[in-house]
Amino acid sequence: MGPSRNWKKTLGGLSVFWLMAQAQTQSTPTASSSSSPPPQYTLPVSANEAPPVIPNIRDPLAVDAQTACPGYVASNVKQTASGLTASLSLAGHACNVYGTDIDSLNLTVEYQTTDRLHVEIVPTHIGAGNATQYLIPPSVVAKPGVEESNAESDLEFSWTNEPSFGFEVIRKSTKDVLFSTKGKKLVFENQFIEFASPLPENYNLYGLGESVHAFRLSNNYTKTFYAADAGATTDINIYGTHPFYLETRYFTQSPSGGLSLVTTNEAEPNKNYTSFSHGVYSRNAHGQDIVLQPDGITWRAIGGSIDLYFFSGPTQPEVTTSYLKAVGLPALQQYWTFGFHQCRWGYKSWSDLEDVVDNHIKFGIPLETVWTDIDWMLRYRDFENEPVGFDYEAGNSFLQRLHDGGRHYVPIFDSAIYIPNPQIESDAYPTFDRGNETGSFLKNPDGSLYIGSVWPGYTVFPDWLSEGAEQWWIDEMVLYYQKTAYDGAWVDMSEISSFCVGSCGSGNLGLNPVHPPFALPGETKNPVLKYPEWFNVTNTTEAAAASSALASFSSAYPAPTSTGTASYVRTTPTPGVRDVNYPPYAINNVKGPLAVAAISPNATHADGTLEYDMHNIWGHGIIKATYAALSKVFPGHRPFIIARSTFSGSGALAGHWGGDNWSNWPSMAFSIPQALQMSILGIPMFGSDTCGFADNTDMELCNRWMQLSAFFPFYRNHNILGAISQEAYTWASVIDASKSAMTIRYQLLPYLYTLFYHAHTAGHTVMRALAWEFPNDPSLASADRQFLLGPSILVIPVLEPGATSVNGVLPGLIEGHEKWYDWYNQTAVPVPSQVNTTIDAPLGHIPVFVRGGSVLPLQQPALTTRDARQSPWDVLAALDKDGNATGDLYLDDGVSVQPNATLTAEFTVQQRKLVAVMNQGGWVDGNSLRNITILGVDSVRRAVKFNGRPVPRRNVHLDEAKHTLVVSGFDISAWAGDHWTLEW
Known part of the structure; x- marks a missing residue:
């Protein structure tokens, strides 16, 4: 079959002889023509190897x-x-x-x-x-x-x-x-x-995503941009490319009236500082190293241009708004997407999904959406259901019941398209045929199809620069919706990933479908999945059954290997000639050579552009195509997309999840800086695989993680094939912990939705770092173990095993600038003796605080967002130190791209009077006003009045010990009319 011919075609002469030797292991007799497939052929590990390189930043011979x-x-x-x-x-x-x-x-x-x-x-x-x-x-x-x-x-x-x-x-x-x-x-x-x-000494730099790293970037760190299917591992290049950073500098007033720069380690407590922030965006999609050193930043790209944008701020909100207006303001997600989502790799049938829904209902756990990983596909092929377990007739029945219950379904869509074996008639795949007819796939330099390998076997890859690819993708998604009524799209493998180097399928299609060059999770030859640290202490029952779990995640995504005798490739530049597979400057790519575990750089687009020039924006291309497809499937509705590989501006179209993390405590802790990073990069719809994706979770970890993720915009539990089940109802304590946190989340849904409205219209952030909300406190510059949801909700989670308390900061409290209220008992937090204070947090409790000066419109928790939206309203006003507060609310139908009816409300509290002013844009919310709670009320000096009329005493309750006033008994729709007032 001559596979060596294909290596030469796709990688060029430099490494062809080494690759020829490695590729010989693929040579097998040509499969005979038959109506039934032969035994499945497994790609050798060597298929995903290439001559190794040494990154320039670590090369002692580098010039x-x-x-x-x-x-x-x-x-x-x-x-x-x-x-x-x-x-x-x-x-x-x-x-x-x-x-x-x-x-x-x-x-x-x-x-x-x-x-x-x-x-x-x-x-x-x-x-x-x-x-x-x-x-x-x-x-x-x-x-x-x-x-x-x-x-x-x-x-x-x-x-x-x-x-x-x-x-x-x-x-x-x-x-x-x-x-x-x-x-x-x-x-x-x-x-x-x-x-x-x-850069200044001990600079405060944020962004340059995507990475798993502390929120404040280190000053001895290289951030590499080359989209990689590498798992959510610290300090490497992973899925996305966002070449933007925000820098904050702190100053003191000098005696002469000028400003003097102060580093964070020089800052003194309880001293007044002024901060200024600015942003820098490099609009370059090529592979890059951004080298951060103590004295500055160096940008090194392997192509493109210098296309820099500077944003003056001078505050973080202004910098972020300016950047997002430049690249694309975040999408306003549909209201239902803020509910809880449940997924796993391993749901094998509609019946499995129905059991998941039924169990959530049985245990009273909110559930909005069920998801399926690649299990739903017929031999891992997009747009075709596995007939055993996911047949269309049973699916239509299940999805009808699901939708009638106010719930939703989202399947995964992979980025590679199977190319059928021409020798097996039953292997036909119309999706490929239609795409091939429209010229929708990437080519080799000689014009033949570029054929790599992903889950289904040998595959081709859409070319988003071709004339036909986007329309072909739209048509396929429309056709699939007619068979399976999905509600959104989960886009995976879009870096874009390939399990072999080069066009390894060229000339080898008679072997298809081939098995990946590694064992899948759950296959018996893999080792036992690990449990997190402290597991034996807190989970003795599960520990005894650990041997039943199969397959380590690392075996599914092995690091590329090479022979111990292979020398590093160093390319000498040839004038006027580009070596795109082995560029002379070797970036610090986690996979080594650019072609390993990805499409080769010389794969060619329809206009002649090479993948070398487009690699980091391939994922952005499939997001755009999917957005167009869902706009056709659901005319006038906001497409719901969660995508893995993103670029600057992708947040205008899609959300993102943190990728393939691990079931351990560090992965949970790192999800906070990941989310804060994505927040300033314009993708507020972010969440991690709650309870962890790879390896086994345990009760304590899942307990804490389900509570933490309840305050992330995208809230989904997801784990790997072969691991133990980790749905919340698996453990009694996780049921209780999840319901406790979800109760708060579902009450706050109107607040969360309003935050997204402001993100969409004005570029505001949703999840916020303490340093942004309190910009004059240098001690908060690196705080990333707690966060704010919007300006008003502070979350301080437990991130370590075995803990019953957590150290946290309530900014401005000890200085007397801020008041904070405990969400649960609605009392003001006493001023602590030190800034970093210990907060009780037994298992099942996540500390949540309301910032003084906030007015929050709340609804009642329910099992679905549909039912929550039909519940009565509460208004919670938490007074600041001066007795004032503000807030707002935005409502619409929750689905339309351009709603024809909206409603906004503005809330202010001054001089013991709460005023709600409504702007009626046609949206009618008929839910009643149930009660109004005012936190921080010392006394009631006069009769409580609503709209100028006294409220019956039976409907007024003042808790003098808690300084809380609760007024109830309203017989009105909460947002009817143009205003209402409450005086006390």
Whole structure:
């Protein structure tokens, strides 16, 4: 069959001889034509190996481009209506250190808005010789332009040619240098771009996702951008690419009246500080290393252009809003999506799903949506149900009952498409045929189909730059909906992942369907799944049964290996020629060579663009296509998408989950900084696989995690095939803990929905870091073990096994700036003796606090969001230290992209008077007002009045010990009319 021919075709001559030797293990006799498939062929492990590389940042032989290269000089500088333009030319002899130097560049500087500055450097001539300088079309990723010519900005751009071209961005109001390449050389080659800027000592940098890392980024850390199917492991490149960071600097007032920069480790307690934040976005989709060191940041990309946007802030909310307006404001999700979701890899039938629904009802646990992993598919093929367990007739009956009960169903859709075995008539796959007829799949450089391998076997991959792919995907999703009435889409494997290097299926389709080159979880040759630490202490009964669980997660996603004798590949640049499979600069990719566990970089799109230039935005492409498809399936409704690989702007279309984490305490703890990172990157609809995906969970871990995730926007329990069941009803204590936290969540659904409305319309954050809400306290700069949901709800979870208390901070309380109320007993928290205080948190209890100054409209908890939306309203007002509070509410039908009816309400409390002002936009909410609770009331000095009329004493209850006033007995619809008032 000559598989070596296919390696050569897809990877080029550098490594062909090594690959030929590795690939020989695939050679088998051609499968005979038959109506029944032969025994399944398993790809060898060597299919996913390639000659190893050593990342440049760890290579002792790496050349320092700053030393070797000449930099550029600027000339022909011209002022424009919005900024300036200039020409850049090499300042000396070309260095060609990691590619071919580009001798002529164009600089464009634009003051696009009052708070956004654009700096772009591109080759003067874009063409075949400079093909790697792929400029992302605005149709693929939003490209903001000038909105206000001659905008008065707080940012100031300057440049110099001494000793070579460099530029600087300054905040005029503080004279603070935000970004400067002065003193560093600009390197711009056809496979390498480098620029750098200093940063203050102990800087506070956030973003540069996606990563599993502390929220405040380390100053000795390399963030690599190359989308990888690598599992949610710390400090590596994983699924998404978001080249944006936010930096916060703290200052004190100097005696002369100026500002003096203060590092967080120099900050003193109880001292007044001022902070300023700014943002930087690099619109480049190529593989990159962003090197963070104690003295600064260095960007190194293996292609693209310099396309920088600076956001002046000066506060985190303003920076975030400006960034999200540039890349795309977050989607307003459908109301039902904020309910609880249950999933696992291992639900084998509609009957299994029905049992899950019935058990949640039986134990009184809210459940909104059931999900299926790849089990639903016929031999892991998109758009075809497994007939045993997921037949269409039984599915229609089950889904009808599910929908009648106010619940929903979401299946997984994988990114690769099976290519059928031409020698087996029964292996026909119309989805592939239709896509192939419309030219919807990626090609090899010679024009043949690029054929990799994913779950179903040898597969092809949609080409989102082709004319036919998006419409083909829309048509397939519409056709599938006609057979199975799903409610949303879960998009997986979209980095995009492949289980072999190169077009390994070319010439080998007679072997299909092939087995992945690793054992699946649950297959008997795998070891026993692990339990989390402390398991034997708290779960003795389960520990005795541990041997029944199969397959470790690591065996399903093995790290690439290579022979011990193989030497590292170091590519020498060839003038004018690109080596896309082994670029001269090796990024710190977790998988090593770019082609391992992913589509090879030389896979070719319809317009000739190589995957090398598009890899990090492939996942964004399938999100866009899925959004278009769901818009066709559900006209006028907001598509619900949870996707794995994302790019800047993906949050305008989809949500995201944290990927394949582990059932252990660190994975739970890291879910908080993951969520905060996604919040400033514009994907507020985020959640982790609650209780952990890989390995076995246990009662204590699941107890704590189900409570923590109840305060994340996306709330889903999901675990791996072969592990123990981890539905909440598996343990009595987890039932109670889940119901306790879900009661709060479902009461807060109107608040959560309103937060998303503000995210969608104004770029506000939903989950918030303490440092954002309390920007003048440097001690909170790295706080990521607790968080705020919006401005008003503070959550301090237990993140360690065996604990019955947790240390936490209630910001501003000890200084007297803030009041906090315990959610459960509705009393003000006493001022502690120290900032970091110990809070009781026995198993089953998650500390939750309401910020003084908040007004929260609440509804009653129910088993579905539909029923919760039909319940009476409560209003909770928590007074601040001055007796004031504010809040708001947004309502609509919860599904429409452009609702034809809305309702907003604004709440204010001043001088013992709560006023609700309604803006009637046609949405009618007929639910009654049940009660109003005011926290922080010392006394009632006069008759309590509602709309100017005294409230009967029987409906007024003042708890003097708790300083809580509760007023009830209202006989009105909560939001009818234009206002109502309560006085006390």
